[in-house]
Amino acid sequence: xxxxxxxxxxxxxxxxxxxxxxxxxxxxxxxxxxxxxxxxxxxxxxxxxxxxxxxxxxxxxxxxxxxxxxxxxxxxxxxxxxxxxxxxxxxxxxxxxxxxxxxxxxxxxxxxxxxxxxxxxxxxxxxxxxxxxxxxxxxxxxxxxxxxxxxxxxxxxxxxxxxxxxxxxxxxxxxxxxxxxxxxxxxxxxxxxxxxxxxxxxxxxxxxxxxxxxxxxxxxxxxxxxxxxxxxxxxxxxxxxxxxxxxxxxxxxxxxxxxxxxxxxxxxxxxxxxxxxxxxxxxxxxxxxxxxxxxxxxxxxxxxxxxxxxxxxxxxxxxxxxxxxxxxxxxxxxxxxxxxxxxxxxxxxxxxxxxxxxxxxxxxxxxxxxxxxxxxxxxxxxxxxxxxxxxxxxxxxxxxxxxxxxxxxxxxxxxxxxxxxxxxxxxxxxxxxxxxxxxxxxxxxxxxxxxxxxxxxxxxxxx
Ligand code: FCB
Numbered sequence: 371x372x373x374x375x376x377x378x379x380x381x382x383x384x385x386x387x388x389x390x391x392x393x394x395x396x397x398x399x400x401x402x403x404x405x406x407x408x409x410x411x412x413x414x415x416x417x418x419x420x421x422x423x424x425x426x427x428x429x430x431x432x433x434x435x436x437x438x439x440x441x442x443x444x445x446x447x448x449x450x451x452x453x454x455x456x457x458x459x460x461x462x463x464x465x466x467x468x469x470x471x472x473x474x475x476x477x478x479x480x481x482x483x484x485x486x487x488x489x490x491x492x493x494x495x496x497x498x499x500x501x502x503x504x505x506x507x508x509x510x511x512x513x514x515x516x517x518x519x520x521x522x523x524x525x526x527x528x529x530x531x532x533x534x535x536x537x538x539x540x541x542x543x544x545x546x547x548x549x550x551x552x553x554x555x556x557x558x559x560x561x562x563x564x565x566x567x568x569x570x571x572x573x574x575x576x577x578x579x580x581x582x583x584x585x586x587x588x589x590x591x592x593x594x595x596x597x598x599x600x601x602x603x604x605x606x607x608x609x610x611x612x613x614x615x616x617x618x619x620x621x622x623x624x625x626x627x628x629x630x631x632x633x634x635x636x637x638x639x640x641x642x643x644x645x646x647x648x649x650x651x652x653x654x655x656x657x658x659x660x661x662x663x664x665x666x667x668x669x670x671x672x673x674x675x676x677x678x679x680x681x682x683x684x685x686x687x688x689x690x691x692x693x694x695x696x697x698x699x700x701x702x703x704x705x706x707x708x709x710x711x712x713x714x715x716x717x718x719x720x721x722x723x724x725x726x727x728x729x730x731x732x733x734x735x736x737x738x739x740x741x742x743x744x745x746x747x748x749x750x751x752x753x754x755x756x757x758x759x760x761x762x763x764x765x766x767x768x769x770x771x772x773x774x775x776x777x778x779x780x781x782x783x784x785x786x787x788x789x790x791x792x793x794x795x796x797x798x799x800x801x802x803x804x805x806x807x808x809x810x811x812x813x814x815x816x817x818x819x820x821x822x823x824x825x826x827x828x829x830x831x832x833x
Contacts, residue, residue, distance in 0.1 A: 417791025
């Protein structure tokens with residue numbers, strides 16, 4: 371089997387997020403996050419255990435770090451739970467919470483695995499949500515920057531890679547526009563305020579990180595979607611243009627051009643967030659890398675019922691073979707999208723260093739038991755094929771000049787997929803959630819072999 375080859379120093383890792391793996395939701399002085407509250411609302415009982423226990427890494431992270439080493443990964447992306455450190459979101463520090471992250475970082479470094487820390491992966495402290503509405507309020511951006519300072523002061527002597535925010539679009543959209551995520555708000559006004567204040571918080575955080583650790587590498591992670599018209603009609607093409615501005619370019623242009631896209635801005639009318647003079651300078655402060663989460667494209671169509679934009683988006687691939695690249699993967703995957711995005715950053719955004727901070731898939735899995743009924747293997751050929759093809763496209767993008775420096779599979783292990791609980795496993799490692807026993811899936815072994823096949827195997831700089 372031949373594997374795609376990547377440059378010397380490339381980071382191969384996996385990614386997780388605190389709420390999705392830690393468990394220990396109310397232990398050792400941790401404050402509640404909006405996600406804890408959200409999952410305890412009536413109607414979510416089926417996923418309560420997933421939210422409270424998750425993959426239980428608060429009690430045992432060593433097994434997973436050993437697995438990362440077994441998979442030959444040289445990097446690991448995880449997030450810090452803001453309310454574990456600052457139970458009220460500001461002010462008082464919880465020493466036991468901080469101790470957990472000290473131990474985690476030390477354990478990674480001991481195995482020569484480079485930590486990439488996400489500072490905010492959607493779990494807003496409930497106390498701040500109650501006090502000011504989180505990022506709906508401009509003050510939320512400043513509280514966030516203060517919290518970042520606490521983390522970087524504590525861990526910055528050992529951690530060099532900082533991701534300020536994970537997917538600001540999703541947090542704003544699903545949490546504040548569609549109400550499917552915590553805190554469950556449904557308001558287009560809230561959406562744009564959150565989007566702007568998240569970016570403001572990002573810019574403030576970059577300043578604080580630089581002030582504390584001048585040698586640190588700071589960036590943000592965006593979810594990114596190539597957007598196509600659902601049908602090739604002028605109206606659908608116009609919708610695809612707006613959808614692209616809304617999901618991708620609002621963030622990219624704010625960060626890299628210091629202005630929100632004019633075509634979109636003109637149309638926002640009542641929904642315009644309150645932007646103060648100087649905000650976009652803060653937001654567009656130079657970063658060291660762009661983190662990109664890519665799973666699938668989006669398909670846009672015209673819908674006259676949607677106010678102002680008359681556009682809606684779906685992730686379902688429309689009929690027609692154009693976006694179906696592989697028989698096994700079918701309509702659920704579009705590996706070329708990663709290449710197309712990389713070319714966009716190369717050609718239109720100054721070719722910044724890029725880390726693919728998430729990519730992966732859910733799929734059918736066959737569990738193989740031995741004669742005693744013990745799990746002996748997990749077969750997931752779909753996931754393996756998915757990784758093969760996405761990584762091949764990534765290698766092609768690098769050959770064509772994109773500055774891509776690392777790749778993180780989502781995710782290391784099966785975990786709590788937000789409001790869907792345990793029902794959406796995407797790990798390279800299977801987790802029996804009753805016993806928390808781990809079993810590496812076939813795709814995990816494939817990933818290991820791919821990493822080991824690198825001519826410059828193990829050459830990622832550590833630290
Ligand atoms: C991304 C999130 C991550 C996980 C994957 C499947 O949008 O950042 O936490 O839920 O999707």
